[in-house]
Amino acid sequence: MPINAVGRVLPERVGNYVIKPYQGVSNENLELPKVVSNRRPALSPTSGSKVVDTLEQAILTAGLKDGMTISFHHSFREGDLIVGQVLTACRNLGIKNLRFAPSAVVNINNPSIVDFVCDGTINRIEASGIRGELGDAVIEGLMDTPVILRPHGARPRAIEAGELEIDVAFIGASAADECGNATGQIGPNACGSLGYSFIDATSAGKVIVITDNLVDYPCVPISISQQYVDYVVKVEKIGIPEKIGAGATRMTDNPRDLMIAKRVADVIAASRLFRDGFSFQTGAGAISIACTNYLAEYMEKKNIKASFALGGITANIVDMFNKDLVRVLLCSQSFDSVAARAIAEHQNIIEIDNAVYSNKFSKGCMLDKLNFGVLPALEVDVDFNLNILTGSSGEMLGGLGGGPDVAEGADISIVTLPIIRGRTPSVVKKVFTICTPGDTVAVVVTEAGIALNPRHKYYEVLKEDLEEAGLKTVSIEYLCQLALSMTGTPKPIECTDKIVCIVEYWDGTVIDVIRQVKR
Amino acid sequence: MQLKHPAVAGTLESCDVQVTIHPNDGMGLDIHIESIVKAQFGDAILETVRDVLAAFEVFDASVYLVDKGALDWVIRSRMQAAICRAADCSFDWVRGGQKKKREISVQQRVPLKRTSLYVSGSSPVNMTQAVFYNEDCMVYDLEDSVPISEKDAARFLVYNAVRDHHILDKYVLIRINGIYSEFIYEDLEAAVCACPNALRIPKVESADEVQRISGMVADIERKAGLEIGSIELWCNIESYLGIIHASEIAKADPRVVALALGAEDFTASMKARRTKQGLEIFYARNAVLMACRSAGIDAIDAVFSDINDLDGLHEDVIFTRNLGFDGKTVVHPRQIDVVNSAFTPSKKEIEYAQRVLAAAEEGKQLNKGAVTLDGSMIDKPIELRALTTLEQARAAGIKIGGMNHAD
Numbered sequence: 059m060p061i062n063a064v065g066r067v068l069p070e071r072v073g074n075y076v077i078k079p080y081q082g083v084s085n086e087n088l089e090l091p092k093v094v095s096n097r098r099p100a101l102s103p104t105s106g107s108k109v110v111d112t113l114e115q116a117i118l119t120a121g122l123k124d125g126m127t128i129s130f131h132h133s134f135r136e137g138d139l140i141v142g143q144v145l146t147a148c149r150n151l152g153i154k155n156l157r158f159a160p161s162a163v164v165n166i167n168n169p170s171i172v173d174f175v176c177d178g179t180i181n182r183i184e185a186s187g188i189r190g191e192l193g194d195a196v197i198e199g200l201m202d203t204p205v206i207l208r209p210h211g212a213r214p215r216a217i218e219a220g221e222l223e224i225d226v227a228f229i230g231a232s233a234a235d236e237c238g239n240a241t242g243q244i245g246p247n248a249c250g251s252l253g254y255s256f257i258d259a260t261s262a263g264k265v266i267v268i269t270d271n272l273v274d275y276p277c278v279p280i281s282i283s284q285q286y287v288d289y290v291v292k293v294e295k296i297g298i299p300e301k302i303g304a305g306a307t308r309m310t311d312n313p314r315d316l317m318i319a320k321r322v323a324d325v326i327a328a329s330r331l332f333r334d335g336f337s338f339q340t341g342a343g344a345i346s347i348a349c350t351n352y353l354a355e356y357m358e359k360k361n362i363k364a365s366f367a368l369g370g371i372t373a374n375i376v377d378m379f380n381k382d383l384v385r386v387l388l389c390s391q392s393f394d395s396v397a398a399r400a401i402a403e404h405q406n407i408i409e410i411d412n413a414v415y416s417n418k419f420s421k422g423c424m425l426d427k428l429n430f431g432v433l434p435a436l437e438v439d440v441d442f443n444l445n446i447l448t449g450s451s452g453e454m455l456g457g458l459g460g461g462p463d464v465a466e467g468a469d470i471s472i473v474t475l476p477i478i479r480g481r482t483p484s485v486v487k488k489v490f491t492i493c494t495p496g497d498t499v500a501v502v503v504t505e506a507g508i509a510l511n512p513r514h515k516y517y518e519v520l521k522e523d524l525e526e527a528g529l530k531t532v533s534i535e536y537l538c539q540l541a542l543s544m545t546g547t548p549k550p551i552e553c554t555d556k557i558v559c560i561v562e563y564w565d566g567t568v569i570d571v572i573r574q575v576k577r
Numbered sequence: 578m579q580l581k582h583p584a585v586a587g588t589l590e591s592c593d594v595q596v597t598i599h600p601n602d603g604m605g606l607d608i609h610i611e612s613i614v615k616a617q618f619g620d621a622i623l624e625t626v627r628d629v630l631a632a633f634e635v636f637d638a639s640v641y642l643v644d645k646g647a648l649d650w651v652i653r654s655r656m657q658a659a660i661c662r663a664a665d666c667s668f669d670w671v672r673g674g675q676k677k678k679r680e681i682s683v684q685q686r687v688p689l690k691r692t693s694l695y696v697s698g699s700s701p702v703n704m705t706q707a708v709f710y711n712e713d714c715m716v717y718d719l720e721d722s723v724p725i726s727e728k729d730a731a732r733f734l735v736y737n738a739v740r741d742h743h744i745l746d747k748y749v750l751i752r753i754n755g756i757y758s759e760f761i762y763e764d765l766e767a768a769v770c771a772c773p774n775a776l777r778i779p780k781v782e783s784a785d786e787v788q789r790i791s792g793m794v795a796d797i798e799r800k801a802g803l804e805i806g807s808i809e810l811w812c813n814i815e816s817y818l819g820i821i822h823a824s825e826i827a828k829a830d831p832r833v834v835a836l837a838l839g840a841e842d843f844t845a846s847m848k849a850r851r852t853k854q855g856l857e858i859f860y861a862r863n864a865v866l867m868a869c870r871s872a873g874i875d876a877i878d879a880v881f882s883d884i885n886d887l888d889g890l891h892e893d894v895i896f897t898r899n900l901g902f903d904g905k906t907v908v909h910p911r912q913i914d915v916v917n918s919a920f921t922p923s924k925k926e927i928e929y930a931q932r933v934l935a936a937a938e939e940g941k942q943l944n945k946g947a948v949t950l951d952g953s954m955i956d957k958p959i960e961l962r963a964l965t966t967l968e969q970a971r972a973a974g975i976k977i978g979g980m981n982h983a984d
Contacts, residue, residue: 313910314706320914451616478705480592480646481614505709528974544648544705544742548617 064443064492066570072204072557080567083466083497088565090419094220096263100288107236109272109290113147116289117226120264124153126225129262130160131254133230133242133391137301140230140268142169143293149179157182159222161213161254161412162457165190175200184222186210187447187457188559194453196558199574204557207447209493210390211416211423211463211564214257218419219566227262229255229287230296234269235277238287242392243279243402243409245271247297250371250392250401252281256411259286270296279402281409299395310344314505318474319345321503321529322432323352327360328527330519331429331469334362339369339425339464342393343434345474350374357383368424369415369460371397371407379407388424390415390460416463418564425460425467433461435475437489440534442496442511444473445489447561450482452551452575458493463564465498470516472501483541483548485534490551492570493561506540507532552576578633584662586730587647587655592702594647596659599639606630606637612644625649629656632673633664650741651701654733661729670736670766671801687964688748688774689713689972690835690875690904691920692913695752697722698731704738710910711917713972714748719764720755720779728760732767739771750811752777756786765790769797775809775834780842782818784829791830806832811877815839816846820864827872837906838865840879851882853889855896866901873958875903884909894919903965921973922966930963930970931977937963 059067062079071077110116122128128148130141141160146169148156158180163171164187171192174180184206188196196205208216216222231240232248242249247270259265259282266289267282310316322345326332340350351374357363358381366386367375373396378384387407392398400407410424417423425431436455437445444465449455465471477485485504500514508531510520524531553573563569580600587595594612601607610622626640640659644652661668693714696707699722707715717735719728739749751773753764768776778790791810798805810832814823820843827836840858841851849857858879869876878897881890894905894916905916922930933950937960940948948955970977 314709316911317710451614481618481648482646505706525976528976530974546618546621546649548614549620551616 062567062569064441064495064569066492068568068571069557072560072571075204075206075560077560078567080495080563080569083495091219093218094223095218095261096223096225097261097286098263106275108238108287109236109292113143113268113291113293114151116266116291117144117147117151117153120226120266120288122148122153122226125155125157127157127159127223129224129227129258131229131252131258132160132162132164133249133252133254133302134297134299135164135302136166137298138164138166138230139295139297140228141166141171144228144268145169145171145174145179149174149177154178155181157184159184159224161210162186162459163188163190163192167191172200184208185457186213186459188454189457197448197452197454197572197575198577199554199556199558201558204571205559206562207458207559208562209416209458209462209564210254210412210460211418211425212562212566214413214417215419215564215566216562217257217261221566224258224262226264226266227255227258229258229265229267229282231267231269231282232296233271233273233277234267234290235273235275235284236290237275237284238265238267238290239275239277239280239282239284240267240269240287241277241279241281242398243281245273247271247295247299248395248398249297249299249302250398251389251409253390253410253412253415255282257413259283264288266291268293268296270294299398302392302394302398310348312344314476315345316348317505318476318503319348320352321508322349322472322474323356324527324529325472325501325503325508325524326353326430327356328523328529329430329470330523332362335365336362336429337364337366337368337427338430338432339367339428339468340375340432341434341464342370342372345434346432347372347374349432349474350378354378354381354383368428369464371400373397376400376407379404388415416460416467418463418466423467425463428464428468429470431464431468431471433464433471433473435473435484437484437486438473438475438499438502438534439486439489439496440538442499442502442513442534443489443492444494444496444499445491446493448491448572450490450548450551452490452553458561462494462498465494466564470500470520471498472503473499474503477504477506477537477541478544481545483538483545485537485541487538491561491572495563495569502534502537504537506537509534509537578635578660578664578666580635580638580660580663581665582663584659586658586662589643589645590702591645592647592651592705594642594644594652594655596655597641598659598663600663601637601639604637607639609640610642610644612642613646614644621649622652625652626656629653629660633657633660635660647701648705648742650737651705651734654730654737657733658730667763668733668767670770671797673770687961687968689965689968690748690877691969691972692904692916693750693837693877693906694910694913695722695906695908698735699723699727701734704734704742707910708742708747711913712747712907712910713904713917714750716750716752716777717773718752719760719768720752728754732763736767736771739773748775749773750775750777752779755779756781756790765793766797769794769803769808770801772803773808775811777811777813777837779813780815780819780839781812781826782816783822784825787812787826787829787833791832794832808832809834811835811837813837813839814861814865815842817843818846819843820861823864823868824871827868827874833872833874835875835877835903836865836869837877838862838879841882853883853893855893862897862900862902870901876901878902878905880906880908881912882908884912887911887915890915891919918973920969921975922970926966927970927975927977930966933959933963934967
């Protein structure tokens with residue numbers, strides 16, 4: 059059996075999926091085949107309106123059949139009401155064995171995705187993460203076909219490589235007109251950037267826009283253009299904007315998390331790359347949000363302004379923008395309702411396509427211009443590999459998101475995590491699931507110290523900069539040993555041979571697989 | 578040991594474990610474990626439970642554990658508390674304490690006392706995390722933050738934490754209950770046997786009280802086979818009587834290394850109103866300072882109570898530092914960095930400290946009895962002060978050029 063560049067033993071294939079083992083971060087010998095699209099031309103309707111009365115009708119007219127692939131964005135996060143409505147409609151129509159390929163599955167329970175797997179509506183899933191009930195069920199062996207997990211940058215690549223051909227894309231929009239021009243930026247239930255949906259709109263066989271806010275033609279701003287849209291459906295409600303901020307984006311007053319956040323800002327401020335015109339992505343998660351605030355304090359104190367903040371944008375980054383600390387916000391996703399509305403309100407806060415944000419198989423993605431990327435993790439090992447998917451007892455706790463892409467793209471990637479959570483050590487000898495290769499991780503910041511990765515390209519300068527600033531560092535082995543001395547050595551998770559998830563890296567190679575956990 | 582009735586110890590909070598124990602006469606041990614980390618640590622938890630039961634010679638009991646990710650020392654503490662409650666007995670701290678002794682590490686030549694953080698002895702989650710904050714001194718509390726009904730359980734948590742959860746190199750204290758409280762004897766036994774760096778005694782009002790406590794500590798040290806005099810004392814001065822007698826208290830016993838002002842109780846005893854500006858404690862601050870300086874010990878300033886007002890804290894601690902205090906008590910982790918940074922010495926102070934130490938070193942080399950610098954005598958307290966200055970500079974991340982005395 060082949061072993062990939064991070065030491066994982068992988069089978070040659072899983073069912074029909076042929077595994078290309080991860081080869082390391084080098085970009086040499088990459089094949090760049092012609093872009094594939096499932097998009098079909100159509101005749102522009104002379105009468106204009108594409109509005110269809112019901113979801114069922116739109117699904118039937120679009121020709122969705124057993125075994126086809128459907129897609130969604132996850133911009134409403136836990137406030138999403140579209141996935142449930144569409145899958146229920148498919149079930150009512152008796153459509154079976156769909157491949158469910160949203161940008162991510164967030165924790166939605168009412169109805170639960172698990173039910174649609176159990177009744178046969180869905181039989182395959184491909185996403186950046188499968189948070190919540192679905193993830194746990196998958197790890198316990200719910201599905202016959204393994205779930206393919208891809209980071210954000212890898213999804214457009216897979217679509218354009220023809221590995222993920224979307225038959226029908228469902229795009230929830232908080233405002234749309236009768237011809238299909240649509241956006242997430244305005245309307246009572248705005249979700250902000252529709253960054254994930256651009257590739258779906260341009261690549262899917264059929265595109266259905268779903269809105270609860272049909273506006274006069276033309277809908278402005280135009281995020282999704284009418285030229286790609288086949289049908290428009292009005293439903294009662296598409297999402298609950300207040301719940302966008304639930305789940306991954308919470309504020310903290312936990313002193314331990316605040317201390318870690320402060321240390322991250324210390325590291326950034328100590329770096330020579332922290333200068334006028336620098337760029338950052340701090341992301342969501344308790345520590346990240348606190349870190350953004352500390353970073354803003356440093357910027358004010360040292361009178362340093364950033365050129366751009368990238369990726370998922372939060373209210374406190376919008377606040378920095380309003381204080382003139384950042385010139386441009388490039389939003390592939392809006393992490394809360396404040397960030398969601400900010401795009402429409404400011405010229406320099408813009409919605410960007412997830413592909414231009416993160417797809418390295420393109421003529422240029424913005425992550426390659428990023429100086430600092432702050433990333434949460436569930437586990438890190440002594441080789442600096444990150445696990446951002448699975449918890450210590452093999453439960454599904456997170457999604458890949460853009461984590462692996464940011465680590466690779468940013469000059470300095472900074473990982474934040476406490477060394478223990480309860481009795482669970484999070485700095486370990488080997489992570490349970492490798493999602494991000496250690497070679498792309500520059501710094502690990504914990505409550506027990508800062509560890510620099512000696513194999514990272516910025517190691518020497520970072521070491522010098524941190525020393526200059528009087529920031530002490532420790533070795534990752536020290537953190538691991540300290541964590542284990544507090545918790546004791548956990549028994550390894552027992553798994554069967556059945557592979558339940560395949561974890562792809564941005565280039566489509568397989569960095570790890572998740573096997574069914576024995577319960 | 579015979580269990581008399583059912584008993585419970587611990588909570589269902591994160592990082593804690595709730596132990597329920599029932600007598601099980603003649604039926605052996607019956608252990609049920611429910612844990613969020615059962616797959617990884619179920620066997621380890623069972624081993625700890627059996628180990629504690631064996632140490633108490635409990636052979637018949639039903640034990641139910643509901644574990645929320647408690648570390649081993651927390652599980653041990655909760656088991657010990659539950660067994661003692663079920664058997665209506667107290668723990669033999671001296672015997673228990675002889676098995677393993679905590680080594681008091683001396684990485685710093687001069688232990689800094691810029692910040693001492695109170696950590697409640699009834700909160701496993703806070704105790705687990707507090708070792709990682711930047712405080713110089715960690716004060717495990719058995720007094721005000723522990724409800725009366727939890728005093729016994731807190732003793733076990735603090736005892737085991739000091740012995741087994743001493744992760745980083747910190748100066749560790751235990752604040753015991755008041756000298757005239759019903760808890761004082763057992764608190765002292767548990768605290769001394771845990772081997773912290775120091776005990777913090779609340780509401781000290783006379784030299785005689787200190788000497789009595791010191792004598793009791795010595796008795797326990799002797800019984801437990803510890804080095805006599807190794808445990809230091811910090812006296813909280815928190816009443817007008819304490820202020821009046823501060824000078825005698827500071828010199829009452831060689832164990833006393835610091836006085837700490839407690840402003841809330843002091844102002845209450847004065848019928849004064851506590852203000853942010855703090856003029857009502859200005860005299861008390863100076864009285865404590867003078868007592869400490871004349872005894873050659875450290876002076877620790879009172880808590881700044883509004884944990885949300887970091888600007889106010891900054892102002893307060895700068896004032897404190899300018900008065901001459903060596904550190905300040907803090908009640909919330911977010912206060913730590915503000916206080917520590919206020920005690921960062923200036924470049925001038927660092928340079929002077931280096932010159933003091935260089936002169937002292939030269940004096941030793943040349944075997945001179947008295948050393949002078951810029952025409953002034955350098956005595957032991959001045960040398961100690963210089964060492965402290967360099968240690969403070971180092972702790973603040975300042976690189977010290979030239980000779981590096983405290984390395």
